[in-house]
Amino acid sequence: QKEVEQDPGPLSVPEGAIVSLNCTYSNSAFQYFMWYRQYSRKGPELLMYTYSSGNKEDGRFTAQVDKSSKYISLFIRDSQPSDSATYLCAMSFSGNTPLVFGKGTRLSVIA
């Protein structure tokens, strides 16, 4: 079992839909949780960053961390075709340990 599990999709939704993306993890020592977005043939770019449990909102994006369930989520409201990309969850144990990524979920938002 990999440390971080993420359904690779693909996930296809109509424009305007609410999208829910999820990751589970096995090691309770993870403390820092991130979501990166990766467009085709580009490098990942940071979308959301959360420390420990809780919610964080930024515009149309909401990140949730439930450490008791070892489960993190990213919600995208009013999805747009420009949101079509691969979404990678990532986490780390501490400030000086490398990120561990999920395999990414490919999202297509259809106009």
Next chain:
Amino acid sequence: GAGVSQSPRYKVAKRGQDVALRCDPISGHVSLFWYQQALGQGPEFLTYFQNEAQLDKSGLPSDRFFAERPEGSVSTLKIQRTQQEDSAVYLCASSPLGAGRNTGELFFGEGSRLTVL
């Protein structure tokens, strides 16, 4: 430029050849990371530098992989005697923060896509 720059963007090598991949991080960024991303997978950690010091190389898959950052800025990832399983995108990322304060907010380059025939 303002972002992380990697070259070459695409590299085709014959099995057994040596390759060198270059990363030019954002100016002033202390931390530099190399990740390997196979097709359909997430990035996997290879190695980490803080300035010129290589603090973690636990992710390098074999002794054919070598990385350096001699002056604390540009870094080179070298792969000797390439094998087909080395085919992947090699991503470089930098951060303005040093070890102990690196909260995972990394700035990635577009990657070098290596194909070994």
